[in-house]
Amino acid sequence: MKITGQPGIRLKITSAFALVFTLLSIGLNLYSYYKIKRLIIADNNRYLLSRAKALLDKTEVNPVIIPLPEKNTFLKIFARNYNGSKTLLFQSPGAISKVNIPGHTGVTDTLGYRVAYVVNTSDDNPAELLFAVNADSLEATLRYLLLLLLLSTVVSVLISGMISFWLARIFLKPLQQIINKTKNITGGELKERVPVKQSNDELQELAETINDMLQRIDFALQQQQNFFASASHELKTPLAIMRAELEVNLKRPAITDQMAEVLNSQMDEINRLQNIVEEFLLISQIKAGRLVLKSYKFDLSDLLLKVSYQLRALATEKDVRMNIHFNKETDNFTITADKEKIRIVIANLLVNAIKYSVNGKDIKCTVGFDHELRKMVLRVENSIAAPAVDTVNLTTAFYRNNIMEVGAGMGLWLCREIVDAHGGQLVLNSCNFCFTSSVVLPV
Numbered sequence: 001m002k003i004t005g006q007p008g009i010r011l012k013i014t015s016a017f018a019l020v021f022t023l024l025s026i027g028l029n030l031y032s033y034y035k036i037k038r039l040i041i042a043d044n045n046r047y048l049l050s051r052a053k054a055l056l057d058k059t060e061v062n063p064v065i066i067p068l069p070e071k072n073t074f075l076k077i078f079a080r081n082y083n084g085s086k087t088l089l090f091q092s093p094g095a096i097s098k099v100n101i102p103g104h105t106g107v108t109d110t111l112g113y114r115v116a117y118v119v120n121t122s123d124d125n126p127a128e129l130l131f132a133v134n135a136d137s138l139e140a141t142l143r144y145l146l147l148l149l150l151l152s153t154v155v156s157v158l159i160s161g162m163i164s165f166w167l168a169r170i171f172l173k174p175l176q177q178i179i180n181k182t183k184n185i186t187g188g189e190l191k192e193r194v195p196v197k198q199s200n201d202e203l204q205e206l207a208e209t210i211n212d213m214l215q216r217i218d219f220a221l222q223q224q225q226n227f228f229a230s231a232s233h234e235l236k237t238p239l240a241i242m243r244a245e246l247e248v249n250l251k252r253p254a255i256t257d258q259m260a261e262v263l264n265s266q267m268d269e270i271n272r273l274q275n276i277v278e279e280f281l282l283i284s285q286i287k288a289g290r291l292v293l294k295s296y297k298f299d300l301s302d303l304l305l306k307v308s309y310q311l312r313a314l315a316t317e318k319d320v321r322m323n324i325h326f327n328k329e330t331d332n333f334t335i336t337a338d339k340e341k342i343r344i345v346i347a348n349l350l351v352n353a354i355k356y357s358v359n360g361k362d363i364k365c366t367v368g369f370d371h372e373l374r375k376m377v378l379r380v381e382n383s384i385a386a387p388a389v390d391t392v393n394l395t396t397a398f399y400r401n402n403i404m405e406v407g408a409g410m411g412l413w414l415c416r417e418i419v420d421a422h423g424g425q426l427v428l429n430s431c432n433f434c435f436t437s438s439v440v441l442p443v
Helices: 009-057 136-171 173-183 202-250 257-287 300-310 312-317 339-356 411-421
Strands: 073-080 086-091 106-110 113-119 127-134 296-299 321-326 334-337 362-370 375-383 425-431 434-441
Touching (some): 009 106, 009 113, 009 127, 127 136, 136 173, 173 202, 296 300, 300 339, 300 362, 300 375, 312 321, 312 339, 334 339, 339 362, 339 434, 411 434
Antiparallel strands (some): 073 086, 073 127, 362 375, 375 434, 425 434
16 A cells, blocks of 8 residues: 555655754854954954054144045044144045044944054054944845855855755665565565675665565465365365265164254254365465366356255345346356356355344345356345445455355355456445346356
């Protein structure tokens, strides 16, 4: 059965790999981002300080010489007095007027500006200069860098995910081969083995373990089938002897009616045991794949009448009556099949119909040639107590619709196996308090 609704092992491996790769990639990219950010800021600081010092070198306090600021740059120049106070010599228009003098030289960030503060320590030219540029450009560069790293993370995760999914398919291909081969191994094909690839890994160990398990199961089933076959053969002889002795005693003229009734009851039980033994032998042959059909021509309608006549006592006990109808359009009811095995099929279907039919209801048996299918069809219909029964599992070995009923649950399974061996079809239907069994056989 194919499992659906759950992620496969390939997807799980890919998801786990992608998750680990994503976390590692994000961590490494963030680390790289902060490292690169520090380098970019340091480089920008050196650039601003060099610009500020170049402007400061061009600045004179006495006489006052002020260098003109470049586009998108702002200046604020002071003259340092002897008493420590500062006199503003020049100030660019704009928000730089709100920028206070930093407590130390260097580059600071304030009010959306990057401000470089430099001081001329010479007493001959005691000038101090604030050089400011808008911080938007640097911040845009850093945002672009962060976005680029995040996009590279996403792209690398997608690419690595697809590659890992493809690689997982290659690595798990031997496992899929094991699954496919195991699906095709049935109870009758336990000689098949899973291919073992000499890879010296867990997949090789798994294949060898499955093969060892199949060998053990095959051996156990062979033992079981041999027991069924041997027991069936051993039981046939004593049952035949007991049957012969009962038939001899029943033919004695001096036998009383009471004794005849007892012997007839014993004869019925021996017949039932012989049928069970024949079915067991047949089951062992089917399980071992050694079912042999001895096919010859016979009249299916005649066989149906004989089997129904043999089951008349069981039908009378259940208070049901078997009505047999022959298709008037069918001139010849002859088929080529194994008569004894078809008899087992008919007997099983009729016994089930009698056992599960509602007391006092009729069982309808119809046989005839279907011109559309070009095959012979035997149909058994009986009423049941439930609106419908599960017909899907009825042909499964050892399945019983009602566990309180007597039986091993092998009858319909055996019927299906026999009909399939003849190239026919067993069709079960149940609805509206009615159960129908149809056997379709080639002529």
